[in-house]
Amino acid sequence: MSDATETADLREDFVREMVRKDLRDGTYSRVQTRFPPEPNGYLHIGHAKAITLDFDLASEFDGTCNLRFDDTNPDTEDTAFVDGIIEDLTWLGFTPSGDPLYASDYFEQLYAWAESMIERGLAYVDDQDAETISAQRGGYGQPGIESPFRTRSSDENLDLFRRMRAGEFGEGTRVLRAKIDMQHENMQLRDPVMYRIRHEHHHRTGDRWHIYPTYDWAHGQSDAIEGVTHSLCTLEFDSHRALYDWYLEQLPLPHERPRQTEFARLELTHTVTSKRRLAGLVADGVVDGWDDPRMPTLRGLRRRGYPAAAIREFCSYIGVARTNSRHQIELLESFVRTHLNRVAPRRMAVLDPIRLVITNWPEGLVDHVEVVNNPEDPADGTRMVPFSGELFIERDDFMLDPPPKYFRLTPGREVRLRAAYFVTCTHADTDADGQPITVFATYDPATRGGNAPDGRKVKSTMHWVSAAHAVDGRAMLYDRLFSAEVPGDRTGDPLDDLNPRSRQVLDNCRFEPALADCPHGEVVQFERLGYFAHDTREPQLFHRTVGLRDEWARIAGRT
Ligand code: ATP
Numbered sequence: 001m002s003d004a005t006e007t008a009d010l011r012e013d014f015v016r017e018m019v020r021k022d023l024r025d026g027t028y029s030r031v032q033t034r035f036p037p038e039p040n041g042y043l044h045i046g047h048a049k050a051i052t053l054d055f056d057l058a059s060e061f062d063g064t065c066n067l068r069f070d071d072t073n074p075d076t077e078d079t080a081f082v083d084g085i086i087e088d089l090t091w092l093g094f095t096p097s098g099d100p101l102y103a104s105d106y107f108e109q110l111y112a113w114a115e116s117m118i119e120r121g122l123a124y125v126d127d128q129d130a131e132t133i134s135a136q137r138g139g140y141g142q143p144g145i146e147s148p149f150r151t152r153s154s155d156e157n158l159d160l161f162r163r164m165r166a167g168e169f170g171e172g173t174r175v176l177r178a179k180i181d182m183q184h185e186n187m188q189l190r191d192p193v194m195y196r197i198r199h200e201h202h203h204r205t206g207d208r209w210h211i212y213p214t215y216d217w218a219h220g221q222s223d224a225i226e227g228v229t230h231s232l233c234t235l236e237f238d239s240h241r242a243l244y245d246w247y248l249e250q251l252p253l254p255h256e257r258p259r260q261t262e263f264a265r266l267e268l269t270h271t272v273t274s275k276r277r278l279a280g281l282v283a284d285g286v287v288d289g290w291d292d293p294r295m296p297t298l299r300g301l302r303r304r305g306y307p308a309a310a311i312r313e314f315c316s317y318i319g320v321a322r323t324n325s326r327h328q329i330e331l332l333e334s335f336v337r338t339h340l341n342r343v344a345p346r347r348m349a350v351l352d353p354i355r356l357v358i359t360n361w362p363e364g365l366v367d368h369v370e371v372v373n374n375p376e377d378p379a380d381g382t383r384m385v386p387f388s389g390e391l392f393i394e395r396d397d398f399m400l401d402p403p404p405k406y407f408r409l410t411p412g413r414e415v416r417l418r419a420a421y422f423v424t425c426t427h428a429d430t431d432a433d434g435q436p437i438t439v440f441a442t443y444d445p446a447t448r449g450g451n452a453p454d455g456r457k458v459k460s461t462m463h464w465v466s467a468a469h470a471v472d473g474r475a476m477l478y479d480r481l482f483s484a485e486v487p488g489d490r491t492g493d494p495l496d497d498l499n500p501r502s503r504q505v506l507d508n509c510r511f512e513p514a515l516a517d518c519p520h521g522e523v524v525q526f527e528r529l530g531y532f533a534h535d536t537r538e539p540q541l542f543h544r545t546v547g548l549r550d551e552w553a554r555i556a557g558r559t
């Protein structure tokens, strides 16, 4: 057993078991993985699972993990996505071994290998269009039909392939195909396409190329060039594995031959994790951009206030398996809540304010009361919060004519204002419709700090802010972007399940003064309301990250 296996984390899953066996048997003497995003969108929560697996596996076995952009498709790729992916990966807490790598850096090598395949009679230029080629592929139990161009001479193939590269032919007029077996039971091996003609500008190679390799022709070879040992990808590539191996068997490789292993995608309820779908939501204006806090992108979750550590912990917790499954989004949220409960400072914010006037408060007096910052973290200390005779409280913390079991403020009722005083409501002013506009109360000076010396109890404790000291701002509350657990399950189109009320904007919020100094991106707990992240751009805009109630405990039957 090598040192690497002895020191490795003994987490059990089929991937780690396989790697341990590989090292024990000497199949590989080291571990090298890669994370291979296509730069045609930003990373989402599903990618976080792949990233956590690729990077953790490498580090557990003292190996390396590189970041490789799978940039073989010139139409949809963009350097903004490249930069964004690097930024998101760094935020998530992972550092690739070495500089980012690009499949496009191997175009020349791939091309040389393609020529050698042609010379050895293993590839040919097909002049048929995509539709014909696809129709001839046949299907399971249905024979394939050989292309009339399959028997071209190597010389003719080589000449045509060089002219394809030189840009002599129109898009779609020719392709290079591997010559494998048109009757193979795995459709992927029925003479797959290796190159297509594309007269497109590429984000790195510019206008140099007129042919671009397919995913299959590029991926395994890129792994091999880099010295990857364990190439992990999602289950939909299962049927591509035979082709991955076949290509590598034909080529002289600089390192050991890499091996592809598939694992289940991460899917979440109420969520879509497909870059194409997510790009559609952005393009159609359903959300405000890739970093809209309702998006399951890493930049959306980050803006929403999800701690990177909570996402990593979630990914480790769900583990890797070989069967696809959909996890409850409440489970992810519960990781977020547990993390934030430990670290988020508590603050007071009134999101839908109504004025509370304390009629026996000494004119002009401002009292500063001491409030604990985080009961879960005594080291976070306390702060002084100004209290005065005019406050704001939450509109729904007061009712003129409450139903039974309403324990908050109502005429005649005494409640605690958090860390300040007991107050007793006397009456309220109302508008023409009978709706309260100002609430009046008296306070008991003996209850300073929030406790009565005579030991009398109150049934509720409410948050508040002093009107004269309050900071104005906005808050956004979020609900699921898709109301169905499996978006698109009913009709096939996730857009049919869009929740029209996924965002509620509150423009008239009042925050305690400490929130004026809250750094952008910081997450705090608004007492009784949930965790909120200070927007990364707009001052005094707070996004609700998650509520306070553990929905997961309910779902898991723990309450
Ligand atoms: P999408 O379907 O969102 O376009 P993709 O697979 O085309 O995803 P890539 O950029 O090619 O996106 O993915 C990079 C890596 O992330 C691949 O190894 C892929 O298998 C993995 N990956 C993508 N989506 C998920 C997911 N939902 N769960 C786990 N891994 C994923």
Ligand code: MG
Binding pocket: 038
């Ligand atoms: Mg892909």
